[in-house]
Amino acid sequence: MNAPRNPVPAARLREFIEDEARALGFDEIAIARPDAGWPAAPRLKTFVEKGRHGTMEWMAETVERRAHPNALWPQARSVIMLAMNYGPDENPLSLLERRDRAAISVYARNRDYHDVIKGKLKTLAQKFAARTGAEVKVFVDTAPVMEKPLAADAGLGWQGKHTNLVSREFGSWLFLGSIFTAADLEPDSPEHDHCGSCRACLDICPTNAFPAPYQLDARRCISYLTIEHKGPVPHEFRPLMGNRIYGCDDCLAACPWNKFAKEASEAKLAARDDLTAPAIAELLGLDDAGFRIKFSGSPIKRIGRDRFMRNVLIAAGNSGDPALSPHVEALLADPAPLVRGAAVWALSLLADPRDFDRLATVNQAGESDGDVRYEWAHAMETA
Template identity: 65%
Template sequence: MVAVTTDTLGARIRDKALALGFDAVGFTEARLGPEARTRLADFLASGAHGEMGWLATRTDERSDPRALWPEARSVIALGLSYAPDADPRLLQAQTGRGAISVHARNRDYHDLVRGMLKHLAQFVVKIGDGHVKVFVDTAPVMEKPLAEQARLGWQGKHTNLVSRAHGSWLFLGEIYTTLELPPSPPRAGACGSCTACLAACPTDAFPAPYRLDARRCIAYLTIEHAGPIPHEFRALMGNRIYGCDDCLAACPWNRFAAESRQAKLRAREDLRAPDLATLAGLNDAGFRAMFAGSPIKRIGRNRFVRNVLIAIGNARDPALAGAARALTNDPDPVVAEAAEWALSQLVLVVVA
């Protein structure tokens, strides 16, 4: 093998990552500073993680890459743009249609990013003679602080990564390696005095800049939360049936973001603004068929239809009463309760 300097090695890895389709790549030491650990500890101590109990496990490994893998010396942080072709908030005016988060309108990004990471990892081993481990939201890894350290962007006030080039629309993945790679140089960019993302949140899920209370977040409520949706948040959900993009979409840096180059991340036509009545009628088999290969599949039919029923209630359209009424005796009690609530909202419209 021809000897290469670490600078040359980093450049070759970067070029390969971009050739594979990644939109951002950076390098950082396999360590996290005390601020990341403190943020995590405070977040968990406040209970703001809600039912996401997995966040409270393996916290030592989550807050220290070398606790997860002692041999790790560097982290290669990768970003893949999933920027939409239009502001997703425009869907909220179509009350008879469901609004699905941009990240879930096509294939499950985990599968796509994982495959790309494995190809890059093979390249790293081939040219660098080191060992690697690949992660894409599948292990106790603090992706956003590592991406910030690797200069892919910075954690905005909405706690997500913000990029000068790609706005708030980056999927993240990491390669831990035993190679000593030079860290990426500093890059300009910051939130400054902007609070657009905080003001955009329908449920006031940000008690302060850079702090999220997941228990109030529509993305959490529609994806991670298994029981009935708390009544205080139902009307605020509007027609959002899987996730929420409001804080991301409000970021001014998005004006520099071009639509994702990845065909598998661009919205399927049937998921751009699906009909609520049709979605409410899905049985388990129909749900699985419609969302095969989609991240939506993992929450299951019952949780998804629960979300659809909340949107039906918020639509205030009596024409949707039949779809809600048909589910008032659903075998799943959470679905049946959501159907009763939706029907009660539609009845109020008729009475008024």
């Protein structure tokens, strides 16, 4: 379908979009052209060819659809990019020193941003379509859309050396959403790269997940390991995870542009008190029902209780607190092999060596899962 003739003058239409978007709580609005040059496509292809997407098979399966915005919807003439600030009220790096507490990424400390933003985008898209008669489609992260390159093309910021979007006004703390439309809108100018010689985001990464500036190897990224990776976390990364149990904010928080960042104004994105610095001991006691209740409406719920508990057990092992041993020992009998294996590793660091030898003798012989038997053998070798 061709884009309809727009009865609203361009200047008034832009003003309408901005007024409606800000009334819905969006902090930044800009427009990109999907038919512009798209250097992100070869970068994505290289990323997948090198295997840096890890076990995220959906990225390999959607490379062609992600390669260009018009590959997703050929009728799109313009992309309205919107950003919502989720800046924290304190530096999240300070929590990493509190080893009895669990660190949850800033973006996941309240409601799932997909739900919050998508509802607002739909409202804006419907008003835009009613005003212009143009077709629209709404996307928030779950579709094969490369939001960060589009946001950079629209001028919302630039992709920093950590590959995330950086804004001169909001630093690294922006959620992105997009409205694709058949309407022909005047695009904004792309933002220039303002990283300069700074390496703060690269140097702070505890697992060296950046092979080079502007390149990420997800297989080494704590966000990937705690959220996307489904199996046991490789042993080499476990001590480096510290108390991070869902995501990692290190490279975002280290960016000097955060000196201009503001605290989130959307109430649904403000951190819940019980998720700001939850006690590891408390989280170790969550069964499946308790997990579902505690994280109802949270993005954390999507990884499931077993993967979540794997992460909490790694944090427990890294805590150095022997008082957590009884909580960890109870999980040696957990129904999930993933949880039992992580419990073995954590207990090997926390328990008295004689108690651990006793537990190994009893549990290793009766263990039916190969991965968990490997954890016992590895723990005995390295203890």
